[in-house]
Amino acid sequence: MTLESDIHELHRRYENDDLDADSAGSDERDTLDAFLEALERGEVRAAEKRDGTWEAISWVKEGILLNFALRDIQPRRYGDVTYHDVLPLRENDDLLAKGTRNTPDGTVVRRGAYIGEDAILMSPSFVNIGAYVGDGTLVDSSDTIGSAAQIGSDVKLGANLVLGGVLEPIENAPVVIEDGVALGAGVRVTSGFVVGENSIVGENTLLTPRIPIYDLVEEEVIYGHLPPERRAFTRFVESSMGEHDLFEGGAYKPAVVATDLEASTLENAQREEVLRS
Template sequence: MSLEADVADLWNRYQDGLTAADATDADAKVIDEFLAALEAGEVRAAEKTGDDVTSWEANEWVKRGILLNFGLRETEAREYGGVTYYDVLPLRDTEDLGERGTRNTPDGTAIRRGAYLGSDCIMMSPSFVNMGAYVGDGTLVDSCDTVGSCAQLGENVKLGANTLIGGVLEPVEDAPVIVEDGVS
């Protein structure tokens, strides 16, 4: 089966009453593989379907996959920068960013699991990128910026300091906030 089919099957079982307590290791593997695909940019919460700026469609199955992480995982204590917080997931592993030329400054840059950051991005502190967000190559996320759930930022976007890009996770059929290539 494909990842999309696996997520659809898991979603249907979740809708039929599957809980975090009942989820199996195989179920966890599906949502872990799904998060890895989001972080690699292999799947996106929305995709461009035409040539004009309004030609974007939500990938409902991807948004459902994100929601499964909240429904089929237990909240637990986590550590980040000496601070204990409680969430269903740890923050995203950022070891791959340096080899792609992406910078993230310390003390306040938080990138959630399931977020994609392209090559040569700059993440200034403090900034936050939420699950399902896509940050294109060469994009600057400046100090005090937030990139919401499933937001899609194109290549070479320059967000000014204190910018909030809202997210749209639900309803799953609604397209998230889109910022096209080259916007600054």
Template sequence: MSIESNIHNLWQQYNTDELTAETADTATYNILDEFLTAIESGDIRAAEPADDTAGPEGWVVNEWVKQGILLNFGLRETRPREYGDVTYHDVLPLRETHDLGDRGTRNTPDGTVIRRGAHLGSDCIMMSPSFVNVGAYVGNGTLIDSCNTVGSCAQIGSNVKLGANTLIGGVLEPVEDTPVIIESGAALGAGCRVTSGFHVGENTIIGENTLLSPRIPVYDLVDETVYYGKLPANRRAFTRYVESSLGDHDLFESGAYKPAVVAVDIEAETLDQTRREEALRE
């Protein structure tokens, strides 16, 4: 049987109370270990690019992979583990890193933490302190800078640059939800936050301290469209503030504002400030 079919069977048993942490046997844990190893090798992913009919921007969510991760949480006990001189308590150990050097990937000491069940590609750089969570996929040649977090099941493409103090949010439940996707060649400035399944297109450059969330509109001046939950490919994006519906409230004498994101053509070196402001107010 395949890993996928084995996880499907365990998930069904788990949800009908036929399988619990008390009844799980060695064969069950062997399946779970094989599953985590397959994620680490990149053989299976929580979401992956497919064709244009598959879902948002041609990506498909593999619900069964998220189910397998949840099974690892539900069937394993929390126990003490060692990380250097520190004892920590978790259901999963940290990922073995002996293979990274052979693939040209660097992780600096004193705080580069990769959880079991995360994939880190070849020729990556992972600066300390930083953290990659279970189910995440980090493509070849990607930089994870200091104070960064790559959340559970996040999908990071090849040659992506994550500036310092960047947060890539995780999505485990609902299992059908698309995780955060950062396509290949994207660059995020320091202090960016990408959450709730937001999708960043290829080669897009994002200014520092930009918050990308499906709840914040993206004013795309190239397509002249307002997007939610995605930034198209080949854009430069940055935060601006637009008038809020609370602008005339007594508590806000000078007006209230809410964040928005503006996207322009990546080839455009400058854009007139008046045009920006007019576009936001249309």
């Protein structure tokens, strides 16, 4: 039996109401613990890039969900604080050998998260189960890394940033931030959005599949991903709601504009002309 097949079997039993937190024994807990250890070593990941497209690894997401379903809430200690959860926090003894720093007073890493070499985790920050933080990546103060979010190497995450988690449905890929990306302070990335490698995203930008990306490089409107080597920032475009009498002076909806990293900044009038064409 492999870890994958063991997780599939536990999931089958759980779906058939043959297994729950009360009936799970030492064998089942051993499988769940081995799964969390594999996540923390980076041996398994919640998503992988295949033929240029990020795909969810369903059995890994099954394993993450089973760690909630087959465990009881227990009182636990974090410093002087008692908290209540089904999982303890991740042991960070391996970070010293990796050359990775995690500052005190609020750097929280849940079990099942992978932290790479030469990374920096500033406090307060939170990294949830199934997340993958690549080598040389900076997680800045007040950042939240959601369940199963995949972050590449040499990524810079600005302060007060949120990367959403996508656990269900299990076939949906999570948020992905590829290698070399820089996200400004206050950026939010949700619902499985993919930020292409070496892109730069301006502060307070919201990236979600429901908001259009006006890619001025390829001159197209795209959804759900930002191509590699882009500089992106928030703009507002006219909304059809502006035709309603309540919206005197028009109504606008958020959009994201993406330009080439090497291109000079467009003047406001040029941007408006492109967006309205």
